[in-house]
Amino acid sequence: MAQKYLEKINKASTAEYRNRRKIRLMILIITVAAALFEVTDFSVRSYKEYNSSNNLIFPHYEGFFGLFLMFVAASFGAFAVYGVFSDLTNKQTADVQLSLPMSAKDRYYSKLLAVAKLHILPLLGAGIFVTIAGAIKGHVIMGQCISYLLQLHCVILAEALFVDAICIFCMSCCGAKAEGVYTSIITGLCASMTPFLVFNFTIERFSGVNLGGDESGKYFASFGALVGMCISDTGVFDTTAERITVLIINILLSCLLIFVTFFIYRKRDGRHVGKPMVYDLFMELFMFTGLFTLFTMFSYISSWGIGLTIALIIYLVIRIVAARAKITPKLFAVWLLKFGASFAVFVAIMAAGYFTGGFGHYKLRNDKIKYDTSRMQIHTTLDDGYSVENRLFEKSYYIDENTDPDGRSAGNISRAEADEKLHQINAFLDKYYTLENRNFDDFMDMMFRQNIFYYDDDDDSTSEGSVNVYISVSDVNDLKYSYSDVRSNNFEVSFDIPAEKYEDFLKEAQEILPETDDGYDRYYY
Numbered sequence: 462m463a464q465k466y467l468e469k470i471n472k473a474s475t476a477e478y479r480n481r482r483k484i485r486l487m488i489l490i491i492t493v494a495a496a497l498f499e500v501t502d503f504s505v506r507s508y509k510e511y512n513s514s515n516n517l518i519f520p521h522y523e524g525f526f527g528l529f530l531m532f533v534a535a536s537f538g539a540f541a542v543y544g545v546f547s548d549l550t551n552k553q554t555a556d557v558q559l560s561l562p563m564s565a566k567d568r569y570y571s572k573l574l575a576v577a578k579l580h581i582l583p584l585l586g587a588g589i590f591v592t593i594a595g596a597i598k599g600h601v602i603m604g605q606c607i608s609y610l611l612q613l614h615c616v617i618l619a620e621a622l623f624v625d626a627i628c629i630f631c632m633s634c635c636g637a638k639a640e641g642v643y644t645s646i647i648t649g650l651c652a653s654m655t656p657f658l659v660f661n662f663t664i665e666r667f668s669g670v671n672l673g674g675d676e677s678g679k680y681f682a683s684f685g686a687l688v689g690m691c692i693s694d695t696g697v698f699d700t701t702a703e704r705i706t707v708l709i710i711n712i713l714l715s716c717l718l719i720f721v722t723f724f725i726y727r728k729r730d731g732r733h734v735g736k737p738m739v740y741d742l743f744m745e746l747f748m749f750t751g752l753f754t755l756f757t758m759f760s761y762i763s764s765w766g767i768g769l770t771i772a773l774i775i776y777l778v779i780r781i782v783a784a785r786a787k788i789t790p791k792l793f794a795v796w797l798l799k800f801g802a803s804f805a806v807f808v809a810i811m812a813a814g815y816f817t818g819g820f821g822h823y824k825l826r827n828d829k830i831k832y833d834t835s836r837m838q839i840h841t842t843l844d845d846g847y848s849v850e851n852r853l854f855e856k857s858y859y860i861d862e863n864t865d866p867d868g869r870s871a872g873n874i875s876r877a878e879a880d881e882k883l884h885q886i887n888a889f890l891d892k893y894y895t896l897e898n899r900n901f902d903d904f905m906d907m908m909f910r911q912n913i914f915y916y917d918d919d920d921d922s923t924s925e926g927s928v929n930v931y932i933s934v935s936d937v938n939d940l941k942y943s944y945s946d947v948r949s950n951n952f953e954v955s956f957d958i959p960a961e962k963y964e965d966f967l968k969e970a971q972e973i974l975p976e977t978d979d980g981y982d983r984y985y986y
Contacts, residue, residue, distance in 0.1 A: 473563065473571035478578045481544045488541065488583055491534040496587040499527030503591070505599040505606070518602050520595070520609040528613075531587065532689070535621040538580040539645065542628035543638065545575045548734075549726075550638040555734045565727035573719065576625055584621055588614030612691070612701070615708050619688045622715035627652065630718055633726045634743040636736035640783060644747055651754045653685030658757040663811060667907075668819025671953040684714045737783045744783065749803050752776060756807045765909055769804070776800055808908070815904045818896050826887045827934050827952035830879040833860045835936040837886065839970045842929040843963060852967060854974035858882070860936075883934060885973050890932060893966060894956050928963050931955045 478485070499522075506521040522528065548558040548568075558568060592610040599606035631645035665671055688711045691704045729739065738744040752772060759768025780796050781788065814820055838855040861873035874882075935951045958966060970976075 469563075470567060470571045470574060473561075473567070474574035474578065477545050477572060477575035481541065481575070481579055484537075484540050484544050485579055488534060488537050488580060491530055491537060492583040492587045495527050495530030495534055496590050497527070498524075498530060499591050500594040500598070502527050503595045503598060503610075505602060520599060520602070520606050531584075531614075531617050532620060534584060534587075535617050536624055538576070538621050538625040539628045541576050541579040542625055542632060543642065545572045545579070546629065546632045546641075547638070549632050549729060550636060550641055550734065552731075552734050555731050559731055565729070566723070569723050569726050573629075576629075580621060580625060581618070584614075584618060588617065608701070612704055612708075615705075615712075616688055616691050619691075619708055619711040619715070620686065622712055623685060623688065624649065626715040626718040626722075630722045630725070633722050633729065634738070634740055636733045636739050637785075640737045643779075647751055648747065649686065651750045653687050655750065655754045655757065656685075657687060658754065662757055662761050663814045664819040664822045666819070667811075667815045668822035668825070669955040670819065670822055670825050672825075672951060684711055737785055745799075748776065748779070748799070749806070751779075752800070752803045753807055756804065760811070760908060773800060811908060812901075812904055815907065816896065816899055823894060823896070823954075823956075826890065827883065827950070828887075830860065830876065830883055830936050831950045832936045834858070835860065835879055835934065837882065837974055838931075838933045839886075839889075839974055840931040841963070841966070841970075842931075843960065844927070844929075852970075852976065854970045854976045856974050882973070886932065886934060889969060889973060890954065892969075893930070893958055893962065894954065898957070898959060927957045928960055928966070929955065929957055930966070
């Protein structure tokens, strides 16, 4: 019984596969060309390690045209989905398919299998071919080449699954092809960009805590197009385990979206075909997500007037296109009210982020010195309205694993002593970095007048009578420098303290780090 059922699904998917000859040829041509160029570009490179006679050999691409084409092939899954799921937007195709002795579940499974044959299998075949060819070309380090290429093509596979999942979801929620196309494009961009923007422009911005580098890539490459950050050459991820974990999460989330979409698909029938947006809830969520992404982007530009105007134009254009009917003044007014409500919700979420210190992110601390060179710094800027006073406390430490002080070089400290120094700085932060002085006026200042917490030597945003504090702890493995293994661990935080706490703050800072003028005048008038 099960075998007959699987045969029925396979036959239906094969029929879909054969009917999409043009899409099949496009994907095959691009994938084959990508694989050939990628194999041609792939090689191994030798590099002499610093302060050593050893030669490092590692995988390398001489060019990236093949990889570019491979990602193009991954994005072409959209065309496969639009063709295979055309019964959702085309009345004639829907009449034919609904007349077949197949349930909605059978049709959905057969279409998923057809998309896999059209899109996923060619990419898998290309990945296997490139991995084998790359291993042969890099036979000197065959295991390393295989690992590198497998990770790379898992990234491409994750991109392909993400594109397919988003397009299947949007097509299942729309009854017109135009809506299915533009909603999938916009939804894909929002799913990829919004978490990244929120982390960088809301969480880090309102907390004042910055971990250095592109830390947001580690948090939000787990779904969407940002999975491309998992490519090891980007330097975002430090270890293979991090990349593999994010890739697995990305693939699982795409599969979960496809699974959830099944429950939407089975509720569809012929009456929904031709209706721009089948579900009102999808339309409202789609519009709010798009507006939230735009508002987040515009919250970081110099003019809210331009930003809101652009957002409103895009919003109204999509509403008008999706309406397909006579637009009355009442309907237009309702759209404007929904736009205003979306902006109000956005401001409320931003306010929650501000008054909670980036939703609690301000409490994040660097808990360990990982590498062999550490630089610690405490910098204050006091603006009393007439002059600006800068005070700087800093010192660089070199970690010596020798626990005997008499056996270490002058100025070196043990790792335990370095961790204790870090513990003192963290306790110092916990004492002085509080949210008690935050108020609505400062929030409005940050949101609409671009006064931000990020530290900048040229920043003049410190308000009169307040003290801006910048504390940083960074460590790097430069004493054991290797071309292929450069690692750093950075932590920065910037916040304001009341002027009445300034003297006590300076006294405690002097107990932790020595003060230096660092070659510039302390006072500016």
